[in-house]
Amino acid sequence: MQATARAQPNIALVKYWGKQTGGNNEPAVSSLSITLDTLWTRTHVRFDPQLPSDEFTLNGARDPAQARRVINGLEMMRNLKGIDTKAAVESENNFPTGAGLASSASGFAALVTAVDAALELSLETARLSSLARRLSGSAARSLFGGFVELWSLRPGEQESAAKPLLDAEDWPLEVVVAVVSEEAKVIGSTRGMELSRETSEYYAQWLNSADYDMEVCRHAVMDRNFEGLAEISERSCLKMHAVALATQPGLIYWQGPTIECMHRIRQLRDGGTPVFFTVDAGPQVKAVCLPGHASAVAAELDAVPGVKRTLITGLGPGARVVQEG
Numbered sequence: 001m002q003a004t005a006r007a008q009p010n011i012a013l014v015k016y017w018g019k020q021t022g023g024n025n026e027p028a029v030s031s032l033s034i035t036l037d038t039l040w041t042r043t044h045v046r047f048d049p050q051l052p053s054d055e056f057t058l059n060g061a062r063d064p065a066q067a068r069r070v071i072n073g074l075e076m077m078r079n080l081k082g083i084d085t086k087a088a089v090e091s092e093n094n095f096p097t098g099a100g101l102a103s104s105a106s107g108f109a110a111l112v113t114a115v116d117a118a119l120e121l122s123l124e125t126a127r128l129s130s131l132a133r134r135l136s137g138s139a140a141r142s143l144f145g146g147f148v149e150l151w152s153l154r155p156g157e158q159e160s161a162a163k164p165l166l167d168a169e170d171w172p173l174e175v176v177v178a179v180v181s182e183e184a185k186v187i188g189s190t191r192g193m194e195l196s197r198e199t200s201e202y203y204a205q206w207l208n209s210a211d212y213d214m215e216v217c218r219h220a221v222m223d224r225n226f227e228g229l230a231e232i233s234e235r236s237c238l239k240m241h242a243v244a245l246a247t248q249p250g251l252i253y254w255q256g257p258t259i260e261c262m263h264r265i266r267q268l269r270d271g272g273t274p275v276f277f278t279v280d281a282g283p284q285v286k287a288v289c290l291p292g293h294a295s296a297v298a299a300e301l302d303a304v305p306g307v308k309r310t311l312i313t314g315l316g317p318g319a320r321v322v323q324e325g
């Protein structure tokens with residue numbers, strides 16, 4: 001009744017921003033992401049009849065903010081098994097939570113994978129992706145490695161799940177994360193998306209153009225067309241921020257150095273370096289580049305005033321059970 005799993009965070013190139021209103025945390029738009037390599041969450045789950053209630057620690061400390069969603073995940077999967085046994089969940093990130101890397105994505109992907117093994121449910125990866133999506137939309141994508149698609153619900157489907165598009169080894173892009181600020185964001189993604197749906201004048205156009213962006217992006221990936229990928233990824237990112245900026249109150253996730261990094265990356269690309277930017281619901285900038293260019297890009301971004309440090313990673317595998325304790 002115990003197991004350990006590892007999962008990596010992912011970065012969306014076509015962004016998820018907005019949920020459907022029917023519940024179940026169904027995304028209102030499709031998204032396409034890359035799963036990272038050297039950054040991971042490791043989660044150990046132990047079901048124990050002696051435990052009076054579920055327990056959750058992150059990096060050795062209780063984390064009440066995340067515990068609610070962890071317990072929701074345990075409940076969903078206990079129901080599938082038809083048991084009521086409580087669990088102790090110990091989770092550890094090898095990357096800083098303030099680095100703007102979605103730790104909820106790797107965290108909930110690792111959780112459902114570990115619980116599946118501990119309860120011997122043997123669910124398909126697509127089913128685990130769907131369960132992870134209910135806990136956090138981006139977590140659905142970290143069940144798979146490399147390039148991953150998460151299409152919003154199609155007519156006739158009950159639940160959306162991510163699916164793999166291309167393995168990491170087949171196009172081993174590199175990612176440089178420029179850390180600009182480690183302060184917590186004022187309005188988190190979940191609330192931000194809700195406010196955008198309710199108030200942003202650009203929200204309807206955002207929904208209408210999402211499937212087209214997905215098609216353009218998936219073709220760029222399948223063709224290993226870096227120029228095409230750069231163009232659609234930056235466009236999706238900037239459109240998502242336009243929707244956020246037009247929300248009431250305006251959601252300004254960028255700091256000054258965020259914009260400086262975006263300009264620097266465009267200058268580098270104009271100068272022949274194969275690199276593009278993407279920015280999520282926070283100030284950090286992620287620079288995606290062709291293999292062999294990450295060190296030079298990191299040096300450039302480290303030199304931008306206001307950048308605190310950079311992290312370099314490649315693309316990696318999906319969530320999996322590991323033997324270590």
Ligand code: 2P0
Nearest residue numbers: 012015016136137138189190280281
């Ligand atoms: C993404 N983000 O596609 C987008 C881009 C942030 C900006 O997925 O409410 O933590 O838990 O489903 O997954 C962050 O949102 O939101 C996110 P919930 P989640 O990566």
